[in-house]
Amino acid sequence: MTGKPQVCTQDGCEGKPVARRLCSKHYQQAWNAGTLDVHTPAPRRKINRTVCPDDHGHGDTTVCYVLHQCRCDPCTDNRAAREAQRRKLKAYGRYDTGLVDVTEVREHVLMLGEFGIGYKRVAELAGFKSSTPVRTILWGRMDPGRVGEMQKRIKRETAEKILAVKPVIKNLGPKQPVPALGVHRRVQALVARGWSVTRIGERLGWTAANFWSLMKKDTVGAATHLAVAALYEQLWDQEPPRGEWHEKAAYTRAVNYAARRGWLPPLAWDDIDTDPTPEAHQSEQTKGERVLEDVEWLLESGEPAAQVALAVDRKPDAIAKLAERHGRLDLARAFYGRAAA
Structure with a gap:
């Protein structure tokens, strides 16, 4: 502290002191009356000439010199250089406070x-x-x-x-929720390109149950969005390998499944995150037929019956009865006895 009062020392005056502890008005009055000697000047600031610890960043800023009153060589040299630069810029009319x-x-x-x-x-x-x-x-x-x-x-x-x-999403925390629309569209576009759910899940480290539960969510974590977006950027313009017969079958199943669902390919979107969703075509399939279609595709993709039941959110015996009612005994056999197990 400087010891200078914050207001004028004259009774009833709240003006800011400029000299001799007087405001500008009372200083001028004392000057005219020749009574300046009566008013004691404010004491000079006492500088505690210390040296701060080494980790205070001597010479980098003026904090040590001004606040901590450090007078080591780096601090005094930095202060002198800054003051010289400030005076030069003011003289040239280019001074900027920053x-x-x-x-x-x-x-x-x-x-x-x-x-x-x-x-x-x-x-x-x-x-x-x-x-x-x-x-x-x-x-x-x-x-x-x-x-x-x-x-x-x-x-x-x-x-x-x-x-x-x-x-932007990449600046969010990894668990910050974001709309899942972009994730859903990217996965659907990759399936329409021929990439099976199994292949996509392997690259992302997901199981079939994780995959289908994710496709039902309204929000996902920012890290999940970025992972799917990165995979999409790698695969959107590539087709999956089709050298073996099972790879060709998986490709065909994925393309047909996406076509029946009305899932759009990558080139159908200008901005896959913000484009409006096109009107869905009316499907003549019943809800049960769509469930069985999902079940058939997952079984053909190599998923076990227990995982398929979790993915479609149905009990195994309910899937078996549904398949029997629609004459799909081939699907029903995969779920016989699963409830007891």
Whole structure:
């Protein structure tokens, strides 16, 4: 502290002191009256000439010199160089404080929060060592005596780093939920291209039960979305291998299944995440026939009957009875006795 009072020492005056502990008005009055000697000047600031620890970043900033009153050689040299540069730029009329208005940055952080990127995640993506700079922009200072004081300006470098963080899915946390529409469309497009569910699941590390439960969800984790998007970018313009007879059969089953379901291929989408969903064609199949179609495709893909039952969300004996009613004894036999097992 400097020891200078925050207001004029004249009774009843709340003006800011400029010299001799007097405001501008009372200083001028004392000058005209020749009574300046009566007013004691404020004591000079006592500088505690210390040397900060080595981990304080001497010479990198002016924090040690100004706040900690460190007077080591790196701190004093850095302070002198900064002051010389400041005076030169002011003389040339090119001096820039390096500060910008914080309003745009604060609005950007709030927008990122609405997208799902919290202030700690913003600080991490911006490359800050802690979340304090972003937290201070949102909720004000936490310094003693200045708690809640909102910033008006911040460093230009800080603003540029924060504004560089964009509201995209790759910047979300891995478990942050996002709409599953893009995942569903990408998987459906790959199946329409001939990639079987088994092959897609193997590349993603999913089982058939995981796959079908995912296709029923409205949201997925951001990490899942990115994994499916990365696989889609690899495979959308490629056909699966068809060298062996079983590979040809799997390809044909996948293409036919996607065609019956009305699943669109990759080239049908301009933006697979945001394009409106086309109107679905009316199908003459009953719900039971569609279930049996799913069951047949999964069994032909090599999935065990227990996993198929989980995938279509039916009990094994219910699938067997459904298959009998539709005259599909070949499918019913796969589920006989499964309920007791």
